[in-house]
Amino acid sequence: MRHPADPDDPAHPAAPGVRPFLGNSGSGVRYQQLPPALPPGPPLGEQGTSLRPFVLTSGRVDGLDPNIGLETQVSSQPGAPSTRLSPEQRAIVHLCGDPLSVAEISARLRMHLGVTRILVGDLRAAGHLDVHVLENDFPDPETIMRVIRGLRSIS
Amino acid sequence: MDFDPYPDRRIVGTARVPTGPTGPSGPQRTAPPVPVKIIVAGGFGVGKTTTVGAISEISPLTTEAEMTMEGVGVDDPGQASAKTTTTIAMDFGCVTIDQTLKLYLFGTPGQTRFAFMWDDLVRGALGALVVVDTTRIDDCYPAVDYFERAGLPFVVGVNTFNGQLGYNLDEVRWALAVRDDVPIVQFDARFRGSVRDALLVVLDQALDKAMKMRAS
Numbered sequence: 230m231r232h233p234a235d236p237d238d239p240a241h242p243a244a245p246g247v248r249p250f251l252g253n254s255g256s257g258v259r260y261q262q263l264p265p266a267l268p269p270g271p272p273l274g275e276q277g278t279s280l281r282p283f284v285l286t287s288g289r290v291d292g293l294d295p296n297i298g299l300e301t302q303v304s305s306q307p308g309a310p311s312t313r314l315s316p317e318q319r320a321i322v323h324l325c326g327d328p329l330s331v332a333e334i335s336a337r338l339r340m341h342l343g344v345t346r347i348l349v350g351d352l353r354a355a356g357h358l359d360v361h362v363l364e365n366d367f368p369d370p371e372t373i374m375r376v377i378r379g380l381r382s383i384s
Numbered sequence: 385m386d387f388d389p390y391p392d393r394r395i396v397g398t399a400r401v402p403t404g405p406t407g408p409s410g411p412q413r414t415a416p417p418v419p420v421k422i423i424v425a426g427g428f429g430v431g432k433t434t435t436v437g438a439i440s441e442i443s444p445l446t447t448e449a450e451m452t453m454e455g456v457g458v459d460d461p462g463q464a465s466a467k468t469t470t471t472i473a474m475d476f477g478c479v480t481i482d483q484t485l486k487l488y489l490f491g492t493p494g495q496t497r498f499a500f501m502w503d504d505l506v507r508g509a510l511g512a513l514v515v516v517d518t519t520r521i522d523d524c525y526p527a528v529d530y531f532e533r534a535g536l537p538f539v540v541g542v543n544t545f546n547g548q549l550g551y552n553l554d555e556v557r558w559a560l561a562v563r564d565d566v567p568i569v570q571f572d573a574r575f576r577g578s579v580r581d582a583l584l585v586v587l588d589q590a591l592d593k594a595m596k597m598r599a600s
Contacts, residue, residue, distance in 0.1 A: 367594060379479070
């Protein structure tokens with residue numbers, strides 16, 4: 230026969246620990262358990278570069294601007310306030326004083342390519358970076374001729 | 385702030401402190417070069433990184449990309465595997481043609497399972513050099529297939545690692561079943577001049593394409 234006072238939990242009708250929030254609200258037992266759990270939680274020393282990629286991008290994995298390619302040149306906007314930037318974003322802005330390709334940013338900061346592209350897109354939207362997008366998809370013959378002449382001069 | 389994995393390269397950052405005495409830094413800053421790129425593709429261990437390193441003015445840098453859900457199915461990690469992402473490495477280098485023009489070379493994994501990232505890679509590329517090792521010629525099939533379908537000019541470069549070629553170029557052409565207008569050259573990935581000549585063949589193809597595009 231069930232205990233009429235505790236219809237939700239017939240197996241332990243009278244146990245005080247079944248509903249800790251209700252039964253022990255004044256005892257403080259739960260609050261004694263929480264503080265010791267906090268300090269060992271995040272490995273503070275390793276936080277810098279070992280963040281998971283989706284943490285750096287606030288969970289985004291797509292929505293990439295297709296105009297931001299591997300070779301796309303990026304340079305930082307002088308004078309843009311670097312407040313409220315994450316360390317990774319600041320590192321990108323810092324690196325791009327002279328124009329740099331997205332691939333180079335990724336390699337130098339040892340940051341995933343996809344992450345780099347997302348962060349570069351964010352920084353561009355926020356006015357911290359110039360992203361130099363090319364108008365035409367395929368280079369014109371004159372540009373290709375210049376590459377040919379340039380390569381020929383390599384010995 | 386503290387994030388500086390390359391402390392020895394700090395000069396990159398200090399070279400352009402915006403608070404310098406030069407005042408308005410806008411128009412005086414270096415204009416970015418126009419980037420062009422050539423893809424160096426091929427199977428694992430055929431000499432892509434060697435090729436890039438032979439001609440690049442910087443030692444090849446490595447960037448990592450994630451293979452995510454899009455690769456599942458092709459990659460087939462097996463039912464027991466909970467793994468949904470794989471990290472792949474991509475090597476690249478560059479050649480500065482002049483102040484306003486810079487050639488990038490991207491060495492890309494040629495296996496089928498990485499094909500998802502080629503769309504990004506190929507966008508705007510001048511062309512591709514498909515590096516072939518004649519002892520494992522089938523490694524380059526996915527790359528050849530992809531470039532044919534994408535309409536990207538490409539050249540097959542048979543890497544003569546050991547100074548000798550196992551097969552003559554006609555036999556390689558037959559084995560790859562590429563069109564007659566796709567050049568097949570032999571080169572040695574270790575030597576700059578040899579890589580340069582192979583790339584020049586790619587550029588010739590690219591020039592043809594650019595001329596046709598302009599004419600039409």
